[in-house]
Amino acid sequence: MDTSLTRRPALQQPYWPDEMALAEAERELAALPALTTEDEVVDLMRGMALVADGSALVVQGGDCAERFHEAVPELVRQKVDHLQGLAALLRAGSRLPAVAISRIAGQYGKPRSSPFETEDSGRQMPSYCGDAVNDPAFDPVLRVPDPRRLITAYHCSGAVLNELRRSWSGRPIIERVYASHELLLLPYESPLVRGGVRGGYSASTHFGWIGERTRNPGGAHLELAQSVHNPIGVKLGPSTSPQDAVELSRTLNPQGVPGRLAFIARFGAKEVDRLLPPVVEAVAGYGAPVVWLCDPMHGNGLRLAGFKTRLIESMRAEITSFTRILQANGRWPAGLHLELTPDPVTECVSSRSAEPRFTDYRSTCDPRLNPEQSVELVAHFLTLL
Structure with missing residues (x-):
């Protein structure tokens, strides 16, 4: 996929059947005001610098798909109130500042x-790729990617x-809730890169991350992240080699700016003890500062009774291993990246339940933690520090 910013290969881009409409949407986005300000981005960067120094924590969380x-x-x-409550729990339990970053506004x-x-019924159609692309309803017309949705x-x-x-x-x-989302749809992200006093910045968000599926070396998403000075996260999953992680650190934070780069580990409870230690060791050896966050959700998905879900016990186990591995390597386990909602949903379940019942499943994509479960995982993380 070509965009105004890059000519590198871009993975995970939808097929937009109306190229002229897509080009018009990009031009329109480029002419609209910035959504975030450079000063807001810098404010968050200062908080993340404290985190990188081991003087603060992070809780990042929100919907799978807004x-x-x-x-x-x-x-x-x-x-916002839900995330503020989790950040307050971190502050009270650790006696440290806690930066709150919501998966919101993008x-x-x-x-x-x-x-x-x-x-x-067996009928097949394009996958739902988020409201910015198409509609979750199983309707072949509504599933066609529509550039006006951008x-x-x-x-x-x-x-x-x-x-x-x-x-x-x-x-x-430092106690404000900042916005974040995955820097995924390049026809949306590229036109919202703006020039600032300190250089280019993403005016679509405060903090953007690159996913496990789009962090390919030489890809368009890395080039996008290189072009901005926002704090940037990268999801690291089981396919990440130690050399991959070091190269990402070198590429995205060549000057070693504290708080610029976060690695969001999502290896899964079954693989984290085997795969994460050499990655942490290699990044520590390279020496540039990295904020290490644990995403205990995306490596622990399964299907039960026809529903996509995640087990609380697997998530607790991954948080435990993540924290122990970071501490063993002299690194700061800086916090958690969670998919959660303030609603009393039943999307994630416990293995202790004889027969899990999904009585209130609302997510259009992946299962989220309800408030009680969110507090449980944050409290568990605090016991490990």
């Missing part, structure tokens, strides 16, 4: 393991950010 219809003040406030695109989904994503993100900023009133800079 929905356009949820870009309303009441729902945004619920999400998490409208989703990478998928397959370009097609099969309905229970414009809707911009306006919904703006509405969410306006409410997010209202929550900042009276709070110290």
